[in-house]
Amino acid sequence: MRGLLLLAGMFLAACQAVGSLTPPPTFTAQAPSTLTPTIVEPTATTGPTSTPQLIPGGEYTVRLHPDGPLFIGDRVSIEVISPGEDELQEKNVQIRIEGPVSADLGSSAFTEFGIGGRVQATFNWVWDTSNLEPGEHQIQFAVQPEGPEWVETVYLHPAKDVPSPEPVAKWEKVQLDCCKVHYITGTDFAHDLPDLMEIIQRQADDSVQRMGVEFEQRVIITILPRVLGHGGFAGNEIYISYTDDNYAGNDLSQVLHHEMIHILDRQSGGELRPSLFVEGLAVYLSDGHFKQEPILARVSALYDLDQYLPLRELADSFYTSQHEIGYLEGAALVQFMVNRYGWQAFDDFYRDIYPHPSEKQSLAIDQALQKHFDLTFEQLESNFVNEIQKQKINPDMSEDVILSVTYYDAVRRYQRLLDPSAYFLTAWLPDGEQMRQRGIVADYLRRPSSPENQMIEELLVDIDQQIRQGNYGEAAKELWLVENKLNQVEVEVLIGAALPGGVQQQIRFFD
Ligand SMILES: [Zn+2]
Known part of the structure; x- marks a missing residue:
C-alpha cells in the first residue's frame, strides 16, 4: 500500500523527543482486540451504541483516524497495534468491510511505527466512506497466517453532522520571501494570518542572521490546527501547531525559530550531528x-535541585531522557563552548563528528573533542559543571524550571491517556503534501473532545499561562488537579484492561 509518510525521522522541535521516563500504559484489553473508545464510539445523542461482534483470540488494539466520531465522506485510516514484537516476523493483517457493500481493503505487514517504533500494521486512508449509508458497519480483521480473526463495528454519522470548520475547510497557501505556508481555511491560523505573516518572516530573518547561513530554498511550513507532539517538527519541511487553545503551551515565534535553526543546521552539513548538539x-x-530563558542559569538551578543528567548518558539516550532537562542541558553546553572557544571553533568541531564503531554518540563526541580541543568528554563536562555552578540563581528560577518540567510531563501523560494520536513517540502525523493532493483535512482538524479532554486541556492551557506570569502557587495547584484526574483515568483504563466486561468501557465493546 502506498503510504502516507509518517514523518518518523524528523527532529521534533520544541520537538521531538521523548518524554517522561515511565512507559506508556497499555490500553489493550486482555481478550479480543479493542477499539479505542474515544475514536469509534458514537455519541449518545447522535447514534446507536457500537456493539462489535467478536471472535476471541488476540490482544490487538485497533485505532481509526480521523479522531473522534466518523462521518460519511471520511477516508478512514486504520492502525492495528500488536501486543508484542513477534508480529514483525512475516505476519500481516487483512481487512474487509462486511455487509451489503462489502469490500476488500487489502493487507499490510507489521512494521515499526513512529519514533517509538511501535509494532503495528498501518492502513492509510484505506476506507473511503463517501458512498455508504449512515449507521453501523462491520470491519473484519484477520491476522495471517495463524489468526486471530475478529469483527469490529463502527458507526458512521451522516455527512451533515461533520463538525465545523468542515465540510467547507480546505487547504490554502501563502507565500512569503522566506517560506511557503500551507494552512486550512476556517482555523485559528487562517483568522490570524494577517498578523502572523510578519512574525514568520521575522523568525526566518533572525534564524539566518544567528546561523550566518541562508536558506537554500523557501521553507515549506504546514500549519497543524491541533496539538501533535510538542507542537513542532522539522525534517526537510516544518510542521507546526497553531491553535488558540494550545495545551502544549507553545508560542509560535519560539517554536518556529527552533525549527528554522534545524533546517539551516541540516543544510550546513556534518556526518554525525549528535542529538545533544542538534537540539542544544x-x-x-x-x-x-x-x-526565552537564561539557559545557563536554569541548568544551574536544575543542578542544585539534583535534576542534572550526566552528559555521557544524555548523549547516548537523548530522546528517551527527560525532554526539557535534556534540551536545556544541550543548549547550555553549546552556549558554554561558544563562550569559551568562539563560534567558529565550536562549529568546526560540531561539523567534524563521525560515527564511532560502538554507535555511541558519547564516544563520537569524545573523539572529536580530543581532536579539536584536546579534551575528553569528561574533562569538558567537568569544566561545564564548574561554569554552571558559578551562575547566579534565585528561588523563582528554581520554581519556574521545575514547574516547567512537571508541566510538560503532565502534557505527555495526558496525550498517552486521552489524546494518543498526539503522543510524540507514535504521533499520527500524515504527510502534508499527500493530504493536500488528496484534499484531506480531517486528520489534522479532528481531535478528542470529551468533557475530560476539555477539562484537562483548559487546565493545561492555564498552567502554562500561570508559569509564564510567575504565578507558581496557582500553577502547582492546577497541576495537582490535572495529575489527580489523570490518575483516575489511568485506574479506569487499567481496571478495564484487567477485567474484560467489568467496566462500562468493556461492556460497550464486548457485549
Ligand atoms: Zn528540535
Whole structure:
C-alpha cells in the first residue's frame, strides 16, 4: 500500500523527543482486540451504541483516524497495534468491510511505527466512506497466517453532522520571501494570518542572521490546527501547531525559530550531528526552549535541585531522557563552548563528528573533542559543571524550571491517556503534501473532545499561562488537579484492561 509518510525521522522541535521516563500504559484489553473508545464510539445523542461482534483470540488494539466520531465522506485510516514484537516476523493483517457493500481493503505487514517504533500494521486512508449509508458497519480483521480473526463495528454519522470548520475547510497557501505556508481555511491560523505573516518572516530573518547561513530554498511550513507532539517538527519541511487553545503551551515565534535553526543546521552539513548538539544548538540560538530563558542559569538551578543528567548518558539516550532537562542541558553546553572557544571553533568541531564503531554518540563526541580541543568528554563536562555552578540563581528560577518540567510531563501523560494520536513517540502525523493532493483535512482538524479532554486541556492551557506570569502557587495547584484526574483515568483504563466486561468501557465493546 502506498503510504502516507509518517514523518518518523524528523527532529521534533520544541520537538521531538521523548518524554517522561515511565512507559506508556497499555490500553489493550486482555481478550479480543479493542477499539479505542474515544475514536469509534458514537455519541449518545447522535447514534446507536457500537456493539462489535467478536471472535476471541488476540490482544490487538485497533485505532481509526480521523479522531473522534466518523462521518460519511471520511477516508478512514486504520492502525492495528500488536501486543508484542513477534508480529514483525512475516505476519500481516487483512481487512474487509462486511455487509451489503462489502469490500476488500487489502493487507499490510507489521512494521515499526513512529519514533517509538511501535509494532503495528498501518492502513492509510484505506476506507473511503463517501458512498455508504449512515449507521453501523462491520470491519473484519484477520491476522495471517495463524489468526486471530475478529469483527469490529463502527458507526458512521451522516455527512451533515461533520463538525465545523468542515465540510467547507480546505487547504490554502501563502507565500512569503522566506517560506511557503500551507494552512486550512476556517482555523485559528487562517483568522490570524494577517498578523502572523510578519512574525514568520521575522523568525526566518533572525534564524539566518544567528546561523550566518541562508536558506537554500523557501521553507515549506504546514500549519497543524491541533496539538501533535510538542507542537513542532522539522525534517526537510516544518510542521507546526497553531491553535488558540494550545495545551502544549507553545508560542509560535519560539517554536518556529527552533525549527528554522534545524533546517539551516541540516543544510550546513556534518556526518554525525549528535542529538545533544542538534537540539542544544536550536535552543541556544533561539535563546530558550519553549520561551526565552537564561539557559545557563536554569541548568544551574536544575543542578542544585539534583535534576542534572550526566552528559555521557544524555548523549547516548537523548530522546528517551527527560525532554526539557535534556534540551536545556544541550543548549547550555553549546552556549558554554561558544563562550569559551568562539563560534567558529565550536562549529568546526560540531561539523567534524563521525560515527564511532560502538554507535555511541558519547564516544563520537569524545573523539572529536580530543581532536579539536584536546579534551575528553569528561574533562569538558567537568569544566561545564564548574561554569554552571558559578551562575547566579534565585528561588523563582528554581520554581519556574521545575514547574516547567512537571508541566510538560503532565502534557505527555495526558496525550498517552486521552489524546494518543498526539503522543510524540507514535504521533499520527500524515504527510502534508499527500493530504493536500488528496484534499484531506480531517486528520489534522479532528481531535478528542470529551468533557475530560476539555477539562484537562483548559487546565493545561492555564498552567502554562500561570508559569509564564510567575504565578507558581496557582500553577502547582492546577497541576495537582490535572495529575489527580489523570490518575483516575489511568485506574479506569487499567481496571478495564484487567477485567474484560467489568467496566462500562468493556461492556460497550464486548457485549
Ligand atoms: Zn528540535
